Amino acid sequence: MIESLVEDPEVRIALERLRAHGDPEEALARVAWSVLAEPGDGVAGALIAEMGARDALDLAVGAGSRVRPGTRGRTLLEGQARWKPRADPRAVADAMSGAGDVDARLILPGDPMWPVTLDDLGVHAPTVLWVRGDPEILCAEPRVAIVGARAASAYGEMLAGDFAGELAAGGAVVVSGGAYGIDGAAHRAALGVEGRTVAFLAGGVDRAYPQGHQQLLRRIVETGAVVSEVPCGTAPTKWRFLSRNRLIAAVSHATVVVEAGWRSGSLNTAGHAAALGRPLGAVPGPVTSAASAGCHRLLREYDARCVTTPAEIRELWGGRTDAPEVAMRSDPDQVRLLDAITGRSALTVREICRRSGVAPEKVSAMLGVLELDGMVKRVEGGWQRAGGVGRRG
Structure with a gap:
């Protein structure tokens, strides 16, 4: 399916109009998935997460004999039954040309403009925007x-x-x-x-x-x-x-x-x-x-x-107040979380949970609030104290 799309000059022109970042074949595969699968299709999401959009697409519209037996195989066969009736390269091309006609942009996961908070949806995250x-x-x-x-x-x-x-x-x-x-x-x-x-x-x-x-x-x-x-x-x-x-x-x-x-x-x-x-x-x-x-x-x-x-x-969401120090001290869990984070090395959520003794779900929520308040920052490998924020005694 991807091969026929890549070779179509109209498709290449349409993709350029959408100003998508990254690998063109990955972009085409994700566009195809947005045509094939209904929003929030967890089977499609799991397949894409495991194999990548292009390989997952090959399996989705390929022969059923490639599917191994078992519960997972049955789930995939049911998915193929949903997806194959929509597996039309023309529909993918029409989706892109239609978007180009209204000057829409195609945003993919990993793009600088992709809102990373959507990734919290896991296998139910959108394939494109x-x-x-x-x-x-x-x-x-x-x-x-x-x-x-x-x-x-x-x-x-x-x-x-x-x-x-x-x-x-x-x-x-x-x-x-x-x-x-x-x-x-x-x-x-x-x-x-x-x-x-x-x-x-x-x-x-x-x-x-x-x-x-x-x-x-x-x-x-x-x-x-x-x-x-x-x-x-x-x-x-x-x-x-x-x-x-x-x-x-x-x-x-x-x-x-x-x-x-x-x-x-x-x-x-x-x-x-x-x-x-x-x-x-x-x-x-x-x-x-x-x-x-x-x-x-x-x-x-x-x-x-x-x-x-x-x-x-x-x-x-932890918007700034006139007395952030007082606000922080009023929540002991936030104080414990800040005490667990240093400004020297990045810590994963799991390590912050271990050091602070705060539950993972609450740590994730509080990190978002503290990031908005300028007290912590997301870096490669995890989280750090933001510059100028000292430890609270």
């Missing part, structure tokens, strides 16, 4: 997801706008899903203060969905980014919305649910954030309001933090 707008915003920090109900109340939209506007004015990147209600209010408020915002779509970036947000999404492309893991031409569907939610949670340093019903899709985003160890906030509403029942559920069942102001939202 299709981006319209400025892809560098995906790596700008901090990034905060503001999500909630489509059928939002005036109360919910007011708060979403107030929070997003002040956070964006302070330099945060506002992340949401481009939908009606809370999402739209958050995006518009960020744009209104000339801040940065990112919309993750469930369909291709060439499709404005919902239709009523065509102009809003166009404005986001001009100053921010519209992103999807599915190729151009792909229609948004219910399961793709649910899969899209994991990207919103993973790319963000914190997630805030402003308003949500008991079964709102926003709770799916919140669930992904909680599973990834990301800070999670929920805005309370009237106890009689069905539109806030989901937020109250998050506060009760998901250990979400109650947030009512932009300052409280900043606290979720």
